[in-house]
Amino acid sequence: MKKLAVTAFLLAVSSAAQNLTEVLQQGEQVFAKSCATGYCHGVKGGAGGAPRLVGRHFDQAYINNVVTRGVPDTGMPSFATRLSRPDLVAVIAYVATLNGITNPTVGPGGAAATVSSRPKLTGEAARGARLFTDAVRSFGRCSTCHEVDDLGISVAAPIAKVPSSVAELKALATPAVKTATMDGESMPVLVLSEGKQSIVFYDLTSVPPVQRSAEPGSVAFADGSNWRHSSAVKSYDDSELTAILTYLRAAAKP
Amino acid sequence: MRFALFLFTISSLLAQDAGATRADWPHYGGTQFSWRYSSLDQINTTNVKALTPAWMFQTGDYAENLQATPIVVAGVMYVITARARVFALDAATGRLIWHYEYPEPPHSVPGFVGNRGVAVGDGKVFFGTKDDYMVALDQKSGRLLWRVNIDDARQCGCNITAAPLVVKDKVIVGGTGGDGAHRGYITAFHTTNGRLAWRWYVIPGPGEKGNETWKGDSWKFGGGAPWLTGSYDPALNLVYWGTGNAASDFFDGDRVAAGADKSRDINLYTASVVALDADTGKLRWHYQEVPDDLWDYDSAYEVLLIDREIRGRLRQTLVHMNKSGLTSVLDRATGEYLGAFSVPEARTWITGVTEDGKLVGRNEPQLGKTITVCPSAAGAKSWNSMAYSPRSGFLYVPVNEICNDITPNNRAPDEGRGYMNGEFPMKLAPGRTTYSHVDAWDPVTGKRAWSMPYKYLLLASMLSTAGDLVFTGNPEGEFFALDAKSGNKLWSYQTGAGNRGSAVSYAVNGRQYIATPTGWHVSVVGALAQSLFPDQEWRLGSTLVIFALPEGSR
Numbered sequence: 001m002k003k004l005a006v007t008a009f010l011l012a013v014s015s016a017a018q019n020l021t022e023v024l025q026q027g028e029q030v031f032a033k034s035c036a037t038g039y040c041h042g043v044k045g046g047a048g049g050a051p052r053l054v055g056r057h058f059d060q061a062y063i064n065n066v067v068t069r070g071v072p073d074t075g076m077p078s079f080a081t082r083l084s085r086p087d088l089v090a091v092i093a094y095v096a097t098l099n100g101i102t103n104p105t106v107g108p109g110g111a112a113a114t115v116s117s118r119p120k121l122t123g124e125a126a127r128g129a130r131l132f133t134d135a136v137r138s139f140g141r142c143s144t145c146h147e148v149d150d151l152g153i154s155v156a157a158p159i160a161k162v163p164s165s166v167a168e169l170k171a172l173a174t175p176a177v178k179t180a181t182m183d184g185e186s187m188p189v190l191v192l193s194e195g196k197q198s199i200v201f202y203d204l205t206s207v208p209p210v211q212r213s214a215e216p217g218s219v220a221f222a223d224g225s226n227w228r229h230s231s232a233v234k235s236y237d238d239s240e241l242t243a244i245l246t247y248l249r250a251a252a253k254p
Numbered sequence: 255m256r257f258a259l260f261l262f263t264i265s266s267l268l269a270q271d272a273g274a275t276r277a278d279w280p281h282y283g284g285t286q287f288s289w290r291y292s293s294l295d296q297i298n299t300t301n302v303k304a305l306t307p308a309w310m311f312q313t314g315d316y317a318e319n320l321q322a323t324p325i326v327v328a329g330v331m332y333v334i335t336a337r338a339r340v341f342a343l344d345a346a347t348g349r350l351i352w353h354y355e356y357p358e359p360p361h362s363v364p365g366f367v368g369n370r371g372v373a374v375g376d377g378k379v380f381f382g383t384k385d386d387y388m389v390a391l392d393q394k395s396g397r398l399l400w401r402v403n404i405d406d407a408r409q410c411g412c413n414i415t416a417a418p419l420v421v422k423d424k425v426i427v428g429g430t431g432g433d434g435a436h437r438g439y440i441t442a443f444h445t446t447n448g449r450l451a452w453r454w455y456v457i458p459g460p461g462e463k464g465n466e467t468w469k470g471d472s473w474k475f476g477g478g479a480p481w482l483t484g485s486y487d488p489a490l491n492l493v494y495w496g497t498g499n500a501a502s503d504f505f506d507g508d509r510v511a512a513g514a515d516k517s518r519d520i521n522l523y524t525a526s527v528v529a530l531d532a533d534t535g536k537l538r539w540h541y542q543e544v545p546d547d548l549w550d551y552d553s554a555y556e557v558l559l560i561d562r563e564i565r566g567r568l569r570q571t572l573v574h575m576n577k578s579g580l581t582s583v584l585d586r587a588t589g590e591y592l593g594a595f596s597v598p599e600a601r602t603w604i605t606g607v608t609e610d611g612k613l614v615g616r617n618e619p620q621l622g623k624t625i626t627v628c629p630s631a632a633g634a635k636s637w638n639s640m641a642y643s644p645r646s647g648f649l650y651v652p653v654n655e656i657c658n659d660i661t662p663n664n665r666a667p668d669e670g671r672g673y674m675n676g677e678f679p680m681k682l683a684p685g686r687t688t689y690s691h692v693d694a695w696d697p698v699t700g701k702r703a704w705s706m707p708y709k710y711l712l713l714a715s716m717l718s719t720a721g722d723l724v725f726t727g728n729p730e731g732e733f734f735a736l737d738a739k740s741g742n743k744l745w746s747y748q749t750g751a752g753n754r755g756s757a758v759s760y761a762v763n764g765r766q767y768i769a770t771p772t773g774w775h776v777s778v779v780g781a782l783a784q785s786l787f788p789d790q791e792w793r794l795g796s797t798l799v800i801f802a803l804p805e806g807s808r
Binding site: 208 | 397
C-alpha cells in the first residue's frame with residue numbers, strides 16, 4: 001500500500017525526487033529558505049516573529065490551504081506562485097511531519113492537487129518578463145499600468161491583443177483615454193466609474209497614475225487626449241520592447 | 255557677556271517652542287522635531303494620582319494591534335487601525351465623526367499588517383497601506399480624494415506601515431522591505447493631487463556617488479528600507495530620515511569587496527541618517543552609523559531635532575538611535591559628528607566607539623560559525639519612539655536586553671523575497687532577572703540619569719510632558735506615569751490588553767488629556783517577545799483609552 005502511494009507520487013510530481021525521505025529533505029530546505037527566514041516561523045518551525053508550526057495538530061488539508069492561499073490580514077502570503085510545484089509539495093509534506101503526520105500524502109489528489117503551475121519562461125520571453133517589471137526603471141516600467149501574470153498594477157484594462165510589432169506598440173490607439181477638466185486644469189484620464197456620489201478616474205498626467213475621486217459636476221470629460229503610449233514606454237529601447245512583446249505572447253497562451 | 259546670555263535664553267526658548275506640542279498633537283512625533291513632548295502641565299507630578307479614564311473607543315479591528323499615534327487637530331482625533339480603518343473622533347468625548355474603511359486588497363500581500371499612523375495636513379488625512387498605496391481622505395468628511403500606488407507589493411515584498419510626513423505641499427513616506435531583496439526609497443507626492451513630486455533611493459544607482467560602495471550588482475537588492483517616519487526643520491528646509499539595514503542582513507560577501515576599510519562609508523546609504531532637501535529630495539548630507547551592517551541594525555528610527563549647548567556652544571543637533579542602541583548626536587545643518595553613546599547593558603557587537611565615532615572591535619558573523627550577539631536584531635529599542643523633555647534635558651528610552659545567536663548563510667537574492675541570509679534565534683540576555691528598562695539619558699553628556707527596570711519587554715512609545723511626567727505602557731496592559739526627574743512610578747492603570755502603541759497628550763476647552771492605544775499583537779517583535787516568555791499570555795485588543803483629571807478637580 002505504502003509502495004503504491006510512493007509510486008503514484010513519483011509518476012505525478014517529480015522525477016528528481018526518489019522517495020519520501022528525499023521529498024521531506026527537499027521540504028526542509030525549502031522551509032529553511034522560504035519559511036524559517038527573517039522574522040517568520042523560525043528554525044524548523046519553532047516560532048520566530050510568526051507563529052510556531054511544530055506540534056500544532058494541523059492536518060494536511062489545512063496546511064495546503066494556508067500555504068497556497070495565504071492568510072488574509074496577516075503577513076502570511078500565498079505561496080502558490082512563489083514556489084515551484086515540486087517545492088510546494090515538498091514543503092507542505094515537511095510541515096505535515098512537524099505536526100505528527102509521519103507519512104504525508106504527496107501524490108495526486110493530495111497535498112498540492114489544488115496548486116496550479118505556470119510554464120517556466122526561457123530566453124527572450126524570460127528577458128521580456130524581467131523588463132516588464134524592471135524595478136530599476138521605477139515608474140517607467142510597463143507594470144506601473146499593466147497587470148500580467150499576477151504582477152503589476154491594473155490601471156489599464158487587461159491586454160486583449162498583443163501588438164504585432166514595436167511600431168504598433170508605440171502607436172497604440174488609446175480611445176479609452178479622455179481629457180478631463182477639473183479646477184481649471186485639463187488632464188488625460190481613464191474613467192473608472194461615474195456614480196451619483198462620486199466620479200472616479202485615473203489621472204495620467206504623470207507616472208504613477210493617480211486614482212482620483214471627484215464630486216459629480218466638478219469634472220467634465222471630452223473624447224481624445226494628448227496622451228501617447230509611445231511616451232509611456234520611452235524607458236525601453238526597441239530591442240527591449242521586442243523582448244517584452246515576446247513575453248506577452250508567451251503569457252497570453254492558455 | 256550679559257547680552258550673550260540673554261540671546262542664548264531666547265534662542266533656547268525658541269527651540270523649545272518648535273519641539274513642543276500645545277493643545278494639538280499635530281504630527282507623528284508630536285511636532286516635526288519628534289520630541290513626543292507636550293507643553294501641557296495641567297496633569298503633573300502632584301495630581302497625576304487622580305488621573306482617571308475620560309472615554310474609550312473600541313475600533314473593532316482585532317486582526318492586529320493598535321500601534322498608531324493618534325493625531326489631534328482642533329479638537330478632532332484621527333486614528334488608523336492595522337487594517338487601515340480610519341476614524342475621526344471628537345477628542346473630548348470619543349463621539350464618532352466619520353469612519354473610512356480601506357478596501358481589502360484582492361490578493362494576499364507580503365509583509366506584516368500594521369499601521370503606525372496617519373498624517374494630517376492641507377485639509378486631508380493621509381495614510382499608507384499594506385498593498386503599498388498612499389491614500390488621501392478629506393479631513394472634514396472622510397471621503398476618498400485620491401490614492402496612488404507606490405510599488406507592487408507582490409514583487410517588491412514591501413509596503414507601508416509608517417505614518418507619512420506632510421511637509422508644505424508634499425506628503426512624504428518611507429517603506430518596508432529591507433530584510434528582503436529590495437532597494438529602499440523615500441517617496442514624496444503632491445498633497446493636492448497625489449502626483450509624484452520626487453523619489454530618493456537609499457541606494458544610489460550606477461553613476462551616482464555612493465554606488466561604488468557596493469560590490470557588483472548588489473545595489474539592486476541592498477535593502478536600506480526607511481520604514482519609519484522622518485523629521486523636518488523648516489528653518490533649514492531639510493527632511494531627516496533614518497534608513498534601514500543593508501541586505502543581505504547577516505552576510506556581506508555579495509555586497510562588500512574583500513578587504514574593504516570598515517571604518518568608513520560602506521553600502522551607502524544604508525544604516526544612516528540622511529538630510530534631504532524637502533523640495534527636491536536631493537541628498538544634502540549623510541551620516542552612516544553602521545558601515546557594512548552585519549547584524550540587522552537598522553537606522554530607521556525616529557530623528558529628534560534638539561538645540562543644546564555642547565562644549566560651550568549652542569548647537570542645532572540631531573539625536574538618533576541605531577537599532578544597536580548606539581545613539582549619535584550630530585549637527586543637523588552639516589551632519590558633523592558631535593558625539594555618541596550606547597544604551598543597552600548587554601553589548602557584544604562592538605567593544606566601543608572612538609572619539610570621532612568609528613566602531614571598535616566589530617564582532618562579525620562568519621559563514622560556518624554561530625556567534626552570540628547582543629543586542630539582538632529585535633533591537634536595543636524597537637520601532638517604538640523615545641521622548642525628550644526640554645525641562646529635564648533627558649531622552650526617555652525604552653531599552654530591551656535580548657541577544658541572538660547568528661548563523662549566517664550565503665543564499666542568492668530573489669527579488670522581493672526574504673534576504674536576511676541567516677538564522678538568528680533570540681534569547682534573553684544572560685545573568686539577568688529583568689529584561690528591559692526605561693532610561694533617562696542626557697544626550698549632551700551621554701550619561702544615564704536614572705533607569706527603571708521591568709521584567710518583560712517594553713514595546714510602546716514614550717510620551718513626556720511639561721508636568722514632568724513620562725508615560726508608557728507594558729505588555730501586561732499596565733499604562734503608567736513616571737517622574738521625569740527621578741524615574742519613580744507615580745501612577746498606573748490596567749488597560750486590559752498589552753500596550754504596543756504611542757501615547758499622546760492634547761487639550762480641548764482647557765482640559766488636558768492623555769490618550770493611549772492598547773492591544774497586543776502577534777506579528778514580528780510582538781510574537782518574538784511572546785516566544786521569550788512562553789508562560790505569559792498578553793492580551794490582544796484595539797482600544798483607545800483616554801485619561802484626564804476628574805471634572806472640577808482642576
